[in-house]
Amino acid sequence: MTLIFAHRGSAGTHPENTMSAFNEAARVGAEGIETDVQLSKDGAVVIIHDEKLDRTTNASGYVKDRTLQELKTFHASFGFKGKWGKEKIPTLEELLIWLNRNQMWCNIELKNTFFLYPGLEEKVIQLVRAYKMEERIIISSFNHYSLVNCHQLAPEVQTAPLYRDGLYMPWVYAKAIGASAIHPSIRAAPDIIIQACLRMGMPVRPYTINKTDEMKRLFELGCSAIITDYPKEAIRVRKGLQVN
Ligand code: G3P
Ligand code: CA
Secondary structure, eight states, X not given: OOEEEEETTTTTTSOTTSHHHHHHHHHHTOSEEEEEEEEOTTOXXXXXXXXXXXXXXXXXXXXXXXXXXXXXXXXXXXXXXXXXXXXXXXXXXXXXXXXXXXXXXXXXXXXXXXXXXXXXXXXXHHHHHHTTOGGGEEEEESOHHHHHHHHHHOTTSXXXXXXXXXXXXXXXXXXXXXOSOBEEBGGGOOHHHHHHHHHTTOOBOOBOOOSHHHHHHHHHHTOSEEEESOHHHHHHHHHHHTOO
């Protein structure tokens, strides 16, 4: 069965990367969540997508220039103001505590292409190990050097390269960097590539799958998982197809 991973939580319906978005993903029955991490000024691993605070919070400037204490004073539900109440920027530790109360997969994307955030890999792995979540975590990034670093630091934790443009034989590339799956943009995931990966035993989890016809195509192909802003809708579509 194709698993459903809720992108930034249920980002299409709730403020992205907040506990209310993750709770919604669990409530509707998604098998996993995807989320983004960066480092605060004082080195805390925090959950937020953009390097800047401007789009999703009531603050401005870079995440890396604020301490955790400062970040915790901001409202993270900016895009959904008035609909879901106030939300704080979660830490990765808070998310891991939440994950310990369910059985969901968690894809942690390291947001370390714009700023490299030295030490981010070590901190994420230390937290994953501290909460004994090694078997339910997949670390992804557009920074593939960082994924190799993660694999060397913690071979027991799965990694998966994110990419936007077509790769030649991505299953070979993924294996070469020690990754256990690929996370391509939907535009770099034609049927032929997905089928070849699956034949070669390389799981594929494309992003961001929000259109019904794309969901259907991937469910019918038996794709390993999809990453979507609309997990509730994806579950409805998957049920309708009754694919296993
Ligand atoms: O992990 C898939 C997807 O989240 C990557 O792109 O920009 O939404 O983090 P972005
Ligand atoms: Ca992401």
